[in-house]
Amino acid sequence: MTDETAIAFELPHVRAAATAGDQPHDRISVRDYVRDVEIGAFLSERGVTQRIRFNVVLEVAAHVAAQDDDVDKVISYDTIVQAIEHQLGAERINLLETLAERVAERCLTDRRAIRVFVRIEKLDRIPGALGVEIVRMRKGVAAVPIRARAPLPDDAPIPAVSCADDRAALDAVSGPTVLCVPPMGAVATDPAGEAARRIALLAYDQGAWAFAADDSRCTVVATRTELDWALRKGLICIWAPSKIVLDTMPAPADLRRETLAAWFEALLNR
Incomplete structure (x- = not known):
């Protein structure tokens, strides 16, 4: 059994490999993707940007792309980048936890995606880096729907x-x-x-x-x-x-x- 404590601070691709089980999946990854983002719940974080680093590993179902050399049979690396950029452009977010959930959710909309590791870190708040890491798995056969950012519940009156x-x-x-x-x-x-x-x-x-x-x-x-x-x-x-x-x-x-x-x-x- 893998010692989760020993790999707690490893990058997502290491954690993905260590927890793969008997039938490991293929993986695509985007590492050390840094963007200037306005994010944070503190007043001092409003109206200014700070560097945010993304590390994302997406586990995918086995395919024959390597044998066929067919780009249409693989999930593009752009799937991860677009998931990040889409969420950064959609709304201002206070919490890294929320941003990680939204990025993971969007990555898992592809039916070939199985599991995603998302680590997001703030690089300018302390001398090192502070952040959050989540692991999410797509359940069932159908793709996980992207959360509609409806301002009110479905049964609420629209004013x-x-x-x-x-x-x-x-x-x-x-x-x-x-x-x-x-x-x-x-x-x-x-x-x-x-x-x-x-x-x-x-x-x-x-x-x-x-x-x-x-x-x-x-x-x-x-x-x-x-x-x-x-x-x-x-x-x-x-x-x-x-x-x-x-x-x-x-x-x-x-x-x-x-x-x-x-x-x-x-x-x-x-």
Whole structure:
């Protein structure tokens, strides 16, 4: 039996070989793939990039590609690279664990894939490297579906996003509704630089809290989880946009209220 402790810090291809069992599979790998990425849950990690290193090994079913020398019969190395690049471009992620899960999930969509080892490390947070490694196996015959990044569960109501800010208009609200209310004070609608952009978004957050404070029917929502909960409770949602805007790619550059509302409604209906 393999001593898992002894190989705990080996690269994924070594761990894959050591845990292969009696019938080892073929493997393709991408090693030391380094990208500059905005990732992390700390405020100091927002608005900046850091080096992230990927090591991925994908175990695949046996094939006759070597005998036939036929590129169409093998899983391309690009399968791994594209899985990484697709997820990096899809959205901003806080946790390495989440990024590793998404990369593994996408690699396993190919029916010939059997097991994947994904190691992701941050290279700039400490003098060495800190990271996470996961091992995932495709179950059954059908490919593992890529997780649809639906903002709400399937049975949740999809709300309209309104710019109405007249409190009297709240009496006419029917059905699931999200309000994008004016910011607290004047803001730049096309802010130059990360600091100005964050200040403008925080002004919208302040406006949301001020608006909701005077009406018990309203609640401030800053995340999709909060939105789902509030809609199920029948509350009127006042959107504090900074978190979702900063966490989503591509985010709107134009911070006019009408533009933000239209962008958020489109996001909810993806």
